Amino acid sequence: MDFSFLLTQMVSGLTMATLLFLVASGLTLIFGVGNVFNFAHGSFYMLGAYLGYQVVTVWSLNFWFALLFAALGAGVIGALIECLVLRRIYGRANEGGFQILLTYCLILIIDDLVKLVWGAEYKSISRPAGFSGSLTVGDIAIPSYNLLIIAIGLVVVVASWWILNRTRPGKIARAAAVDREMLGALGINVPLTMTVVFGIATALGGLTGALAAPLRTVTPGAGIEVIIDSMIVVVMGGMGNFWGAWLGALLLGEVNAFAVAFVPEWATLFSFLVMVVVLIFKPEGLFAPRTTRKV
Amino acid sequence: MAGKHGWKCLAVGLLSLIAVPLAQAAAPAEKVIRIGAMYPMTGRPGLYGMDSVAAAEMAIDEINAKGVAGGYKIDAIFTDSKAKPAYAVRVANRYIAEDKVHFLFGVVSSGVGLAVTEVSKQNKVIFIGTDHAATELTVDNFQPYYFRVSNDTFQSMAAGALYLKEMAKTKPWKKIAYIGPDYSYGHAQWDELRYNLDRFGVPFEVVGEYWPKLSDPDYSAYITSIIKDKPDVLVAGFWGGDTVAFIKQAKAYGMFDKLTYFHPDAGGNYELMSAMGDELPLGLILSARHHNNWPVTERNKKFVEEFKKRTGRYPTYAAEGAYAGIYAIAQAVEKVGNPDDADALVKAMEGMKLNLPEDPEGFVSIIDPGTHQIMQVQAIGTTIANADFPPAKVMLGNWSVYQPADIFVPAEYIAAKRKK
Numbered sequence: 001m002d003f004s005f006l007l008t009q010m011v012s013g014l015t016m017a018t019l020l021f022l023v024a025s026g027l028t029l030i031f032g033v034g035n036v037f038n039f040a041h042g043s044f045y046m047l048g049a050y051l052g053y054q055v056v057t058v059w060s061l062n063f064w065f066a067l068l069f070a071a072l073g074a075g076v077i078g079a080l081i082e083c084l085v086l087r088r089i090y091g092r093a094n095e096g097g098f099q100i101l102l103t104y105c106l107i108l109i110i111d112d113l114v115k116l117v118w119g120a121e122y123k124s125i126s127r128p129a130g131f132s133g134s135l136t137v138g139d140i141a142i143p144s145y146n147l148l149i150i151a152i153g154l155v156v157v158v159a160s161w162w163i164l165n166r167t168r169p170g171k172i173a174r175a176a177a178v179d180r181e182m183l184g185a186l187g188i189n190v191p192l193t194m195t196v197v198f199g200i201a202t203a204l205g206g207l208t209g210a211l212a213a214p215l216r217t218v219t220p221g222a223g224i225e226v227i228i229d230s231m232i233v234v235v236m237g238g239m240g241n242f243w244g245a246w247l248g249a250l251l252l253g254e255v256n257a258f259a260v261a262f263v264p265e266w267a268t269l270f271s272f273l274v275m276v277v278v279l280i281f282k283p284e285g286l287f288a289p290r291t292t293r294k295v
Numbered sequence: 296m297a298g299k300h301g302w303k304c305l306a307v308g309l310l311s312l313i314a315v316p317l318a319q320a321a322a323p324a325e326k327v328i329r330i331g332a333m334y335p336m337t338g339r340p341g342l343y344g345m346d347s348v349a350a351a352e353m354a355i356d357e358i359n360a361k362g363v364a365g366g367y368k369i370d371a372i373f374t375d376s377k378a379k380p381a382y383a384v385r386v387a388n389r390y391i392a393e394d395k396v397h398f399l400f401g402v403v404s405s406g407v408g409l410a411v412t413e414v415s416k417q418n419k420v421i422f423i424g425t426d427h428a429a430t431e432l433t434v435d436n437f438q439p440y441y442f443r444v445s446n447d448t449f450q451s452m453a454a455g456a457l458y459l460k461e462m463a464k465t466k467p468w469k470k471i472a473y474i475g476p477d478y479s480y481g482h483a484q485w486d487e488l489r490y491n492l493d494r495f496g497v498p499f500e501v502v503g504e505y506w507p508k509l510s511d512p513d514y515s516a517y518i519t520s521i522i523k524d525k526p527d528v529l530v531a532g533f534w535g536g537d538t539v540a541f542i543k544q545a546k547a548y549g550m551f552d553k554l555t556y557f558h559p560d561a562g563g564n565y566e567l568m569s570a571m572g573d574e575l576p577l578g579l580i581l582s583a584r585h586h587n588n589w590p591v592t593e594r595n596k597k598f599v600e601e602f603k604k605r606t607g608r609y610p611t612y613a614a615e616g617a618y619a620g621i622y623a624i625a626q627a628v629e630k631v632g633n634p635d636d637a638d639a640l641v642k643a644m645e646g647m648k649l650n651l652p653e654d655p656e657g658f659v660s661i662i663d664p665g666t667h668q669i670m671q672v673q674a675i676g677t678t679i680a681n682a683d684f685p686p687a688k689v690m691l692g693n694w695s696v697y698q699p700a701d702i703f704v705p706a707e708y709i710a711a712k713r714k715k
Contacts, residue, residue, distance in 0.1 A: 005523050012515035019513065111337055120342040121608060122539050122570035127547070134549060140522050143547035146515065215544050216512050217536035217570065221338030225512045257516035260505065264520070268477055268508045 004138025009257050015146040017253025018153030022208035023226050024233040024245040025160065026201035032240025033177045033197045036086060036099055040106035042223030042230070044074045044202040048209025049218045050114055053123045063128035067210050074206020079199030081106065086198070087191065111220045123218035125210075149211060156204070157246060164242065173197055177240065232271060236278045238285025247286050251278075326367045328624060328634040331390030332400040333376035333383050333411065334617075339510060339536045340378050342566060343403045343613040347425060348373050349606045350614035351400070354621035364629045369621065376402060380410035387414040387422075397634040398423055398624055403613065405429030405480050415440045419637050421644075423623060425616035428560065428584070429483055433668040434704060435712045440637065442644055442667040444623050444660075445584045445616035448484050448560055449491075453702035454673035455559035456491035458580065458695055459528065463497065468527035468555065472503035474517060474541070475532025481506065484532040484560055490708070502526050510537060514544045522550055529554050534561035539570045542579075551576045558582075559675055566611045568687035575678055575689040582675040585615035588683065588690050589674050590655035598652035609684050619651050619660070619669070655696070666709065670699035 027041045048070035055066035085106075089098040126132070127145045134141035164170040175183050176193050184190045209222070216222070233252055237244025252271055259270040278286060332351060334344035355369045362368065372394060376383040383402065390396045391414070399415055399422040402408045408427035415422035416438040424432060424443040428451075433443055462468065473488075475481030485504070492499055503524035505517050518541075521529060529550075533541055538561065545551065556579045563581030587599045587609050598618065602610045623644065628634045630643040645664035653671060654660055660671045676691030684690060 005519070008519045009516060012519045015515050016513040108337070115337075115341065119608070120345050122342065122536050122566050124539065124543065124570045124572070124574065126574060134547065140519055141549045145547060212512070215540070215547065217339075217539040217543075219339050219536045220341055221510075222512070222536075224338060225510045260516040261520045261523070264503070264505045264517075267516075268506065 002138060004140065005261075008137055008140040008142055009261050010254065011142050011146060011150070013254040013257030014150050014250075015253075016256060017249040018150050019208055019212050020226070020229055020233055020253060021246050021249035022153060022156060022211070023205060024230040024237070024249055025156070025242060026204035026208075027227075027230050028234045028237065028240055028242060028245040029173075029201045029204070030198055031234065032242065033173050034194050035240075036198075037096075037103070038198075038201075039100060039103035039227065040110065040223070041103075041202070041205055042225070042227035043107050043110040044078055044205035044223070045209040045212075045226055046114065046218075046220070046223035047077065047110060048074045048206030049125075049213040049216070049222060050118055050123070050209075051206065052210030052213045053118070053125055053218050056125045057123065063125075063214075066125070067207060070210035071203040071207035074209070075199040075203030078202025078205075079195050081202075082195050082198035087194070090194075107223065111223070115220045120220060125213040125218065127214040145214060149215075152211060160242060169196075229271065232275050236275050236285055238287040241285065241287040244285050244287035248278075326365065328363065328367050328369045328398070328628055329394060329396040330369065330371040330398045330400045330621075330624065331387065331394055331396035332371050332373045332617075333386055333407070334373065334401045335378040335403050336375040337377070340403050342611060343426060343535070344375070346602075346606075346611045346614040347401060347403070347617035350602060350610060351425075351617040351621050353601060353605055354618045358621065358625045363625050365632050367628055367634065369625065371400065371621075372396070376404075376407055378404050378407060380404075380407050383407045384410050384414055387411050388418075391418050391420050396420065397637075400620055400624075401425055401617065402427050405432065406478070408432055409436060412436060412438060412441045421637055421640055423620040425620040426584075426613045429479055430487065430704065431479070431483070433666040434709050435715065437666060437713070439641055439667075442623065442662060442669075444619040444649075444662075444669045445612075446671050446673060447668055447704075448480070449487050449704045449708075450671070450673055450699070450702045451560040451582060451584075452484055452487035453491045453494075454582065454675055454697040455488055455530070455557065456495050456497060457697055457701065458559065458675050459492065459499075459557070460495050460497045461695065462555075462580075466555070469498065469500050470502045470524075470526045471499045471528045471530060472501070472505070472521055472524050472526035473530045473532065474505040474507065474514075474521065475530075476509040476534075476537065477506035478509060480534070481509075481532045485530070488530060494705070507537075512540060514541050515548075518545050518548045518550055522548065522553060526554055528557050531556065531558040531562060532560060533558070534564070535566065538562055538564070538567050542567070542571065542575070546574070546576055551579065555580065561612075563676065563691050564612050565609055565684070565687065568684070568690055569609065571689070572686055573688035575687075577678050577680065577689065579678045580675060581678065581691060582673060583612045585610075585612040585653045586674060586676070586691060588681065588692075589676070589694055590653070592652075592654075592656055594650065594654070595652040609687075615652055619649060622651070623647065623649055623662070661699070663703065666704065668704070670703055672699065673697045673702055 051070040051073045052066040055061045131145040134143045233248040237248035259267040336344045403426045405427040428448045430447045430449040473485045559582040563583035627640045627643040631639045647662045648659045674694045677693045679692040681690035
């Protein structure tokens with residue numbers, strides 16, 4: 001077992017972890033701030049992939065513009081859905097049940113809309129110019145595009161930390177996670193905050209969809225494929241905790257990568273095993289969710 | 296007023312007593328062959344479902360334009376199976392109890408097929424399998440009311456083993472690895488390939504086996520691990536979008552420069568060519584249950600072009616299976632004279648010869664009486680540049696063709712499986 005193989009396997013795990021984190025970050029952000037478990041979050045990932053396809057393949061425009069367009073498109077659609085649909089169920093007696101039903105319906109609706117607009121055939125996007133090559137490590141070449149994904153993931157992590165901790169909107173979002181009523185009493189427009197946060201979260205989903213499209217299949221149902229693993233990551237990290245999601249994704253990506261290499265017949269099981277072990281020892285997740293502290 | 300109303304009622308009643316029998320005499324009840332079809336219409340397998348429905352409707356229109364002997368017309372109901380066995384079983388039961396269908400039809404997933412075949416067996420209603428490929432349905436779980444009109448995994452894996460045997464003469468290989476979805480379809484292909492390699496006396500050494508879950512979006516870790524294993528041949532057992540995702544990711548790692556990629560069951564489906572355009576690597580060895588550019592016969596060309604005219608896209612292999620299924624039903628009813636006698640229809644279908652789009656010149660598909668599995672030619676090709684079927688820029692060529700007699704499930708295999 002040479003070092004170059006371990007390194008390439010680690011990078012493989014890191015690529016998977018980054019894409020997983022980028023999807024899960026949006027999911028956990030919505031849950032943390034709005035207490036909404038958005039089952040349809042994967043559908044915004046899928047929508048982003050299709051918007052990326054539209055820009056790159058149909059309109060023959062630049063890939064970087066496609067990333068921006070996918071993020072903006074998914075963000076605006078997400079904000080509109082929050083504003084027009086989700087907002088109506090906030091505060092209902094059994095809001096949780098309504099959330100599951102409503103967001104599940106959204107999965108079906110968005111899936112069918114995508115099929116109506118782009119058809120059921122599988123689509124694909126080429127890797128962008130400058131990132132179609134690879135870096136050779138020992139016997140194995142690491143695709144430069146995978147390194148780009150990891151780099152973008154790091155940028156998102158740092159930028160999110162900065163926004164959430166150092167800017168006023170970030171602080172408002174964090175405050176909304178703790179006590180929305182108090183935030184409203186302080187004169188902050190809480191419904192607007194919720195809409196914006198939902199829009200940012202779905203924009204992250206859309207961005208990830210377009211970013212993953214050169215490596216994955218653009219197809220109806222693509223959202224379902226990512227949502228299960230993202231949920232594992234969110235639960236493992238501590239529901240609603242941004243950093244927990246990051247750590248959870250890293251753990252899942254790397255455990256999967258090395259399980260595939262050393263115990264391939266049990267690789268799928270390991271994703272779930274990691275979650276079980278984490279939840280046995282830390283039932284509230286790696287990082288406890290934010291709760292109102294009693295003084 | 297009440298009296299007036301009563302007279303009116305009496306008049307309407309009397310008129311209806313006269314008019315209804317008259318109308319029945321004038322226009323006898325339409326003779327209909329009722330088919331209850333189930334296909335997934337959403338998510339990744341949705342494309343297979345939509346293509347199957349379009350091709351089945353195409354066959355129904357062609358047949359109804361001429362009429363089936365005895366004055367029968369075909370009427371099919373299509374329901375989304377959601378690719379879920381329990382749901383499809385409910386649909387099948389409803390088709391039988393409420394819609395009084397003569398045939399159950401369709402199904403993409405073998406898991407759903409295995410569930411629906413039980414409903415067919417219990418109710419003695421014929422089930423025509425058009426797409427799912429698990430050999431279990433015609434061997435281990437065989438029941439007399441089930442028929443399959445597309446090749447199963449055994450046939451494609453036997454053809455694959457013969458291809459690999461032949462290939463060893465010009466491109467020596469020994470080390471082999473496998474990657475396929477972690478459920479019955481993926482495992483069956485690997486078991487059947489090894490069984491056939493042994494049967495044909497092909498020496499091989501397994502250096503890796505990988506079982507990602509179905510619809511896994513990320514294969515990076517599998518690819519780097521496969522490259523580390525250094526196999527001469529990588530056999531893949533994916534289908535649908537999984538094939539597209541795997542090939543895209545493997546290409547990025549330069550995997551195809553290091554080994555021979557071999558994907559003989561569903562790898563050569565048109566969906567891959569249409570999704571990847573000129574990004575599809577050349578020299579991959581693939582096959583599928585139907586090809587848009589093989590055989591080059593008028594029948595196949597007409598089928599492919601007619602499908603394109605109806606839907607605006609070229610068909611995936613699922614389409615030809617559904618098309619074949621409708622023709623098999625029409626031919627069986629023609630022979631029996633009615634669609635009501637299931638046992639007579641079973642007899643009629645056993646050994647039935649069908650002239651289908653995927654039959655090369657001088658060959659007709661035959662339904663094997665012992666297994667109710669259709670016997671068809673299997674063609675394996677390699678990817679070459681060909682822009683005749685846009686948006687594909689690469690299609691299969693350099694065909695190697697295998698006759699059913701050489702690739703069909705051997706009697707001892709059937710006996711051993713059924714004994715269990």
